[in-house]
Amino acid sequence: MKDSIAALRGLEKQLYAYQYALSVMEFDEATAAPADSADGRAAAAEVLSRARFDLLINDDTAALLALAAEEAEDGQQAAEVRELQRQYDEICNIPAEEYAAFASLTQQAIPAWAKAKRSNDFAAFAPYLEKIVAARRRQAACIDPNRNPYEVWLDRYERGLTIARCDEFFATLRKTIVPLLAEIQKRGCPVRTDFLEQDWPMDAQRALSANIMELWGLDAAHVVLSESEHPFTSGFWRGDVRITTHYMPRDMVSNLYSVAHEGGHALYDAGSDPALDFTVLSGGSTMGLHESQSRLFENYVGRSAAFLRYLWPTLTDLFPAQLAGVTFEEFYRAVNRAEPGLIRTEADELTYALHVMVRYELEKALIQGTLTVAELPAAWNAKYKEYLGVEVPDDTHGVLQDIHWACGDMGYFPSYALGSAYAAQAMDDLRTTLDVDAQLAAGDLRPLKNALSDRLWKYGQSREPQWLVQSLCGGAFDAAHYTGYLTRKYTELYEL
Numbered sequence: 116m117k118d119s120i121a122a123l124r125g126l127e128k129q130l131y132a133y134q135y136a137l138s139v140m141e142f143d144e145a146t147a148a149p150a151d152s153a154d155g156r157a158a159a160a161e162v163l164s165r166a167r168f169d170l171l172i173n174d175d176t177a178a179l180l181a182l183a184a185e186e187a188e189d190g191q192q193a194a195e196v197r198e199l200q201r202q203y204d205e206i207c208n209i210p211a212e213e214y215a216a217f218a219s220l221t222q223q224a225i226p227a228w229a230k231a232k233r234s235n236d237f238a239a240f241a242p243y244l245e246k247i248v249a250a251r252r253r254q255a256a257c258i259d260p261n262r263n264p265y266e267v268w269l270d271r272y273e274r275g276l277t278i279a280r281c282d283e284f285f286a287t288l289r290k291t292i293v294p295l296l297a298e299i300q301k302r303g304c305p306v307r308t309d310f311l312e313q314d315w316p317m318d319a320q321r322a323l324s325a326n327i328m329e330l331w332g333l334d335a336a337h338v339v340l341s342e343s344e345h346p347f348t349s350g351f352w353r354g355d356v357r358i359t360t361h362y363m364p365r366d367m368v369s370n371l372y373s374v375a376h377e378g379g380h381a382l383y384d385a386g387s388d389p390a391l392d393f394t395v396l397s398g399g400s401t402m403g404l405h406e407s408q409s410r411l412f413e414n415y416v417g418r419s420a421a422f423l424r425y426l427w428p429t430l431t432d433l434f435p436a437q438l439a440g441v442t443f444e445e446f447y448r449a450v451n452r453a454e455p456g457l458i459r460t461e462a463d464e465l466t467y468a469l470h471v472m473v474r475y476e477l478e479k480a481l482i483q484g485t486l487t488v489a490e491l492p493a494a495w496n497a498k499y500k501e502y503l504g505v506e507v508p509d510d511t512h513g514v515l516q517d518i519h520w521a522c523g524d525m526g527y528f529p530s531y532a533l534g535s536a537y538a539a540q541a542m543d544d545l546r547t548t549l550d551v552d553a554q555l556a557a558g559d560l561r562p563l564k565n566a567l568s569d570r571l572w573k574y575g576q577s578r579e580p581q582w583l584v585q586s587l588c589g590g591a592f593d594a595a596h597y598t599g600y601l602t603r604k605y606t607e608l609y610e611l
């Protein structure tokens with residue numbers, strides 16, 4: 116190995132170490148830390164973040180990257196240089212003061228948003244959001260002054276994504292989902308849901324989590340489940356991935372699908388080739404690809420009739436009293452019902468993309484300057500009425516429901532819908548060689564996992580996202596697989 120590559124590896128390992136420490140602190144904050152411990156953690160995080168920044172952004176690193184680019188001897192080394200250079204450029208394009216001011220702005224905006232949401236007071240959050248939008252416009256101009264500012268951010272979360280492609284994607288979804296939903300509502304086909312809300316014993320809910328983790332093949336020596344307010348996944352490295360869930364005493368389904376979803380993220384994070392350990396290439400690629408795996412395990416496996424039929428005896432064993440008068444068919448229909456609602460995180464598979472589409476259209480307009488923050492709540496409510504047919508009663512259940520914009524994440528939402536669409540296409544393609552339904556009906560996820568590992572997991576970030584999407588999907592991305600899946604599934608479910 117050339118000296119420059121050895122030096123690069125040393126740098127990557129140091130960056131990894133800082134990131135590891137910061138991730139453990141974040142995970143600890145969400146799962147175990149006492150309530151009033153934030154100040155000390157923030158002080159420590161600031162030191163570690165600064166050290167990480169200084170390690171990456173300096174003239175020595177710039178020179179090392181240039182030399183290593185010439186001396187890379189194989190695909191992995193070249194990819195390490197490329198990925199690190201991308202991180203370097205992304206930070207370097209934005210002036211250091213702007214970077215620090217933005218971090219401080221979002222630190223203030225997040226608690227302001229939480230308070231505004233609690234008290235249904237959009238006006239209290241609006242000044243922060245105005246500053247965030249202005250900062251994101253300024254920063255986009257620093258990164259690429261010749262490009263549409265919103266597209267700069269789209270590209271950051273899902274590399275290679277353009278506004279034109281995103282517009283086309285959502286137009287396709289809208290054309291399928293809106294009429295399908297109207298048909299379902301016209302049909303008025305009643306789905307029995309009365310049994311969903313009742314007391315579900317906590318020990319049985321925990322046993323169900325363990326069962327799903329075992330079925331997913333999440334090795335307890337490397338993946339552990341904790342509890343937090345909002346479920347999430349944190350991959351420290353391939354050999355230590357943490358997932359969380361939130362138990363609700365009156366709702367068993369919520370935990371079931373949180374574990375199924377986060378378990379999908381964990382499989383992806385834990386599935387990188389060991390050769391990528393402690394380099395910038397380890398772990399999952401873009402947000403859209405990550406969501407493709409979590410949604411694949413949550414919906415395409417976890418909500419499928421084949422898998423649920425396999426799980427049904429376990430469910431009735433764990434919850435004999437709760438499921439006493441419920442048939443499998445009723446349970447299957449209840450967890451797959453389509454119902455327009457107000458809250459994205461509680462949305463079903465069919466209406467979910469419409470929630471994302473509302474956010475996509477509004478954040479695009481904000482960043483492009485065609486919508487003001489003051490106009491945002493009314494625009495939000497109008498789109499919910501138009502796409503989902505629901506009246507938004509207040510901003511708490513409307514424009515204030517998500518944390519993303521307070522964190523400065525604008526251009527992030529489309530990835531959620533794209534992930535579902537990647538997964539639909541991957542499943543269609545996998546079915547040409549695997550008898551997926553028979554395997555799920557037998558509770559055997561190994562063939563599916565092996566195929567996903569071959570197509571996606573093992574590569575980590577060693578290939579460009581667009582290449583990985585094609586590899587996962589078995590061809591060029593085409594949203595028709597997703598709309599086809601939704602049409603088939605809901606036509607059958609509601610006998611349309």
Ligand SMILES: [Zn+2]
Nearest residue numbers: 376380406409
């Ligand atoms: Zn997720």
